[in-house]
Amino acid sequence: MAEQDLATKPSQVKSKELKALGFIIFLLFPILTISGIGAYGFVIWMIQAFGGIVSH
Amino acid sequence: MKWFITIWRTLNKPAKYLTLGTISLSAFLMGIIFWGGFNTALEMTNTEAFCISCHSMESKPYQELQQTVHWSNHSGVRATCPDCHVPHNWTRKIARKMEASHDVWGWLLQTVNTDEKFEAKRLEMASREWKRFDRDDSLACKNCHDYASMKWESMSKLAQKQMKRAAEIDQSCVDCHKGIAHKLPDMGTSRAPELIAQVGSGESSLQVGGTYFTALTKPLYFNDTTDVEAGTLNIATKVTVLETQGDRVKVGIDGWRKKVGAGRVIYYDFGLNILSAQLSKEAALEEGVMEIFEQKEDPMTGLQWQRVEAKIWTEKDFLVKDLQPLWDYARETYSTSCSVCHTQPSEAHFDANTWPGMFQGMIAFVNMDQDTQALVQKYLQEHSSTFDKSAH
Numbered sequence: 001m002a003e004q005d006l007a008t009k010p011s012q013v014k015s016k017e018l019k020a021l022g023f024i025i026f027l028l029f030p031i032l033t034i035s036g037i038g039a040y041g042f043v044i045w046m047i048q049a050f051g052g053i054v055s056h
Numbered sequence: 057m058k059w060f061i062t063i064w065r066t067l068n069k070p071a072k073y074l075t076l077g078t079i080s081l082s083a084f085l086m087g088i089i090f091w092g093g094f095n096t097a098l099e100m101t102n103t104e105a106f107c108i109s110c111h112s113m114e115s116k117p118y119q120e121l122q123q124t125v126h127w128s129n130h131s132g133v134r135a136t137c138p139d140c141h142v143p144h145n146w147t148r149k150i151a152r153k154m155e156a157s158h159d160v161w162g163w164l165l166q167t168v169n170t171d172e173k174f175e176a177k178r179l180e181m182a183s184r185e186w187k188r189f190d191r192d193d194s195l196a197c198k199n200c201h202d203y204a205s206m207k208w209e210s211m212s213k214l215a216q217k218q219m220k221r222a223a224e225i226d227q228s229c230v231d232c233h234k235g236i237a238h239k240l241p242d243m244g245t246s247r248a249p250e251l252i253a254q255v256g257s258g259e260s261s262l263q264v265g266g267t268y269f270t271a272l273t274k275p276l277y278f279n280d281t282t283d284v285e286a287g288t289l290n291i292a293t294k295v296t297v298l299e300t301q302g303d304r305v306k307v308g309i310d311g312w313r314k315k316v317g318a319g320r321v322i323y324y325d326f327g328l329n330i331l332s333a334q335l336s337k338e339a340a341l342e343e344g345v346m347e348i349f350e351q352k353e354d355p356m357t358g359l360q361w362q363r364v365e366a367k368i369w370t371e372k373d374f375l376v377k378d379l380q381p382l383w384d385y386a387r388e389t390y391s392t393s394c395s396v397c398h399t400q401p402s403e404a405h406f407d408a409n410t411w412p413g414m415f416q417g418m419i420a421f422v423n424m425d426q427d428t429q430a431l432v433q434k435y436l437q438e439h440s441s442t443f444d445k446s447a448h
Contacts, residue, residue, distance in 0.1 A: 014073040020066040021079060025086040033090070041150035048151065048191070 101153065107137040110159075112168045120238040133200075140196045140237065141185070179241035180249050186230055194229035201229065218397070231392075234423060247272060248427040255381045258374040262297050262305055268375040269294055271382060272427050277369040278339065280304040286339035287320070289370055291431045292382050292438075293332045297375075298367060305372045308365050309333050315351070315360040326361050327354045328408045330437045331430075333366060386428075386435030393422045393432075403439035411436045 071079060100106060108114040118137075121127050126135040143149050161167075168174040168181075189196060203223035208216050218232070234240060255271050262268065269292055276287040280301040289295070295307035311322040311332045320340035324330035339345055349363040376382070394400035406414055415433045424432070 010073065016062060016066045017071050017074045020063045021074065021082065023063055024067070025083055029086075030090050034094070037094075037150060038154060040147075041152075041154035044147060044151035045155045 098149075098153070102138045102142055102149075104136040104138070110163055112163070112174060113137075116168075116171075116174050117238050124237050126237045135200070135237070139199070143192075143195070144199055178239075182234075182238075182241045183250055186234065189230040190228055193226060194231075197229040197233075232397075240423070248425045248431075251385055251428055251431065254385050255376060258372070258376055262300055262372060262375060264297050264299065266377075267294055267296050268307075268377060269379045269382065271374040271376045273430055274370045274374060276333065276335065276339065277304065278342070280306070280369055285336065286342075286345075286368055287333060287335035289333045290331045290434065291427055292379065292386075292434045293324075294379075295370075295375070300372065303372050304369050305375070306367060306369050308367050310365050311363075312361050313346075313364050315362050319346075319362065319364075322364060322366055324438070326352055326363070327356065328437070328442065329412060330408055330434060335366065335368070339368065382431060383435055383439075386432045389424070389428060390432050390435065393424060394418070397421060403436055404441045404444040406436075406440055408437040408440045408442035411440055 104118075108118045121135075121137075126140075128134065142152050166173075168177055203219075203226065206219060206223070208220065211219060221227075222232070252272070258271055259268065270289055271291070273291045274289040275285050276289055278284055278286045281304075289307075289309065293309065295309055297305055298308050299306040309322055309332055311324055312326045312328075313319040313322050318337045318340040320335040320337055322332045322335070324332050335345070345366055345368055347365045347367065349365070351360055351362045353360055390403075391400060401414075412433060415429075415436060419429060
């Protein structure tokens with residue numbers, strides 16, 4: 001992979017890094033967080049629906 | 057796919073040109089912006105404007121709320137939809153939001169988009185909401201109303217008595233205060249949805265010669281096709297299947313009747329006022345319906361009783377093999393509904409003929425549909441001191 005990097009220009013690498021950063025912070029992590037929270041809520045809902053909850 | 061591999065490769069190594077400062081600062085800022093945005097969006101779904109943006113919420117529950125004290129009162133504090141219907145605790149709120157995705161289905165399939173559809177589902181929806189309140193002892197109410205802050209002196213004597221007792225056991229508010237923010241469903245005339253949910257709507261196939269129990273109060277008919285009703289068959293009554301035809305089934309009802317008038321009421325056993333079936337006068341006199349066996353005099357009343365078997369048609373549904381689930385439901389209902397106001401007497405505290413009077417005298421204080429009423433009364437009678445000799 002090192003050879004590959006040497007072959008590409010610094011400006012190309014920089015744009016790749018920026019794109020990757022943008023992808024992570026604008027798309028991937030928000031999606032993961034929202035689905036994580038959603039799954040958490042869903043699990044609690046299911047526990048309440050099937051397991052019954054201890055009310056006192 | 058190629059772009060993904062490129063990104064993956066880039067992410068897999070230390071950054072060459074972006075500084076650690078740029079990366080951490082941008083991640084930090086995005087974290088703040090994202091979390092702020094997330095909570096803003098969450099709060100947006102927690103406003104009344106959002107709730108009533110659906111027609112079915114605006115046209116019925118919202119309009120009904122406006123007739124109540126939770127909408128306008130002398131202190132000027134009002135409850136909005138989410139105050140009562142969405143838990144305030146974050147975890148529970150998220151779970152409730154997920155649960156509410158179910159409502160989106162209702163909206164897509166137009167489950168309650170008209171007045172008729174809404175009214176038809178009102179009891180089911182209200183039952184679900186009551187269950188939710190029950191689950192956490194009406195926490196939604198207690199977010200504002202606090203037993204500890206109640207000013208007993210300004211309550212009437214009767215209210216004080218009831219509220220103090222409720223405060224002692226931290227009772228769930230909706231145990232008594234149902235129908236305070238929206239109209240109460242019509243409990244008396246609808247069939248028992250909770251009972252049906254727990255016990256089921258009957259066996260899928262009936263065996264001729266088998267014995268079954270009725271899981272609802274059922275209409276009786278003269279034959280397998282007519283719509284002319286010949287009386288009613290009480291809930292939790294044992295019947296023998298004699299013949300099946302289409303949607304109808306001919307059943308045999310064993311019991312005793314008083315030899316008065318047409319003798320159209322069939323009781324569970326000799327001298328006991330436990331109702332099994334009530335035939336119309338025409339049905340009771342119809343040839344071949346009533347088979348009469350031995351006769352006995354009840355020394356208590358001086359009335360002659362006859363053992364009979366009625367052979368008559370009913371619908372195939374709501375006949376179950378096992379009686380126990382019905383009794384289980386009745387026991388739960390008895391203990392939850394009656395303990396609201398007082399310690400309920402044990403089932404065997406009265407005898408089978410005393411229970412109906414006791415029960416009917418109290419029934420006005422609780423919301424119970426007719427099927428459930430009939431079931432609970434029968435449960436009490438069949439578990440009374442007449443049968444359970446262990447009590448005094």
